[in-house]
Amino acid sequence: MNHSYQDALAFLGIEGAHPGGFELTKQLLKNEKIDQSTKILDAGCGTGQTSQFLAQHFLCQVFALDNHPEMVKHANQRFQQANIPSNVYMNSIEDLPFTNNYFDFIMAESTTAFTNIQQSLCEYYRVLKPGGTLLSIDMxxxxxxxxxxxxxxxxxYNLTNVLTQSEWLKAFKKEGFKNLKILKSNTVLEELKNSSAVDNLILPLNESLExxxxxxxxxxxxxxxxLGYRVFRANKE
Incomplete structure (x- = not known):
């Protein structure tokens, strides 16, 4: 069986695979105004690590979504063990199963670049409430x-494109996002030494995954x- 990079992350249960890992996620979120009334989409939730943190730390309403069945399985198991209400969806972010103006906040960690980027940004914009925030970590x-x-x-990586910073900003602006900010940037190589992406393997490596x-x-x-990454923050007008 031929596996993809996404399969490897899913079957091995790798968490925080994006540059900067979970520590970067926590640093970014502590600067956001999130409370019990905030409705958040964790787009491309993976194993549900960020969703669990959001639900437990901020007591907000979290919707976790991923298009890989193994990741959805990991997320559901995590939420059951932590006794967190399960709002997990197996779906593509290119066609989100939510109504317009639904979320206050969207977290997208190393996921948008692996999709049809413009379509995903269009969907983020659609489901965000006016004034809502998108926080996106992207290759x-x-x-x-x-x-x-x-x-x-x-x-x-099964990508349709690899965008430069200026191309990313242009793509956000095309969908109508405002107040565009780059909160952090670095090369992948510089971040590698601090990576925790392979710290928590759920399954032993088989030859293909290895x-x-x-x-x-x-x-x-x-x-x-x-190659590097950018942390983009943007708002829906």
Missing amino acids: TAETELNLNQKKEIMKF QIIEEHYRLVLTCGNS
Whole structure:
């Protein structure tokens, strides 16, 4: 069976796979005004780590969504063990199963870049309430990648594109987002030494999954100065 990078993260139950990991997530959220009345979408929730933190720390209403069945399984198990109300959806963020103007806040951690980016941003904007906030951590090309590098990265991570910072900002603006801010930026290579992405493996590696993780780190070491991430914060008007 051929597995994808997303499969490897899901079957191994890897948490905080985005650069900066869960510590970055907590740092970002402590600066936001979130309380019991806040309705939040965790878009691309993975194992549900961030959703659990939001529900327990802020006592807000959290909706967790992912399109991978194994990730949804992990999230449901996590919420049951923590006795957290289960609002977990298996769905693509390109076609969110929510009505317009539904959420006060959307958290998207290393997920939008793995979709049709413009369609996902359109959906975020649609389901946010006026004045609502999007906080998104996304893979970003630090420079214009050469053609071979870009093809290799897109093929391995199953991407439709690898956007530069200026291209990301243009995409947000196209959907109508305002007050665009870049809260943090760094190269992937610089963040690697602080990564906790492989600290919590639920399943032992099999040969196929091990090869995928090895290839991931090879790409990071090879292209890590050309690839980075940005933390974008934006509002719906």
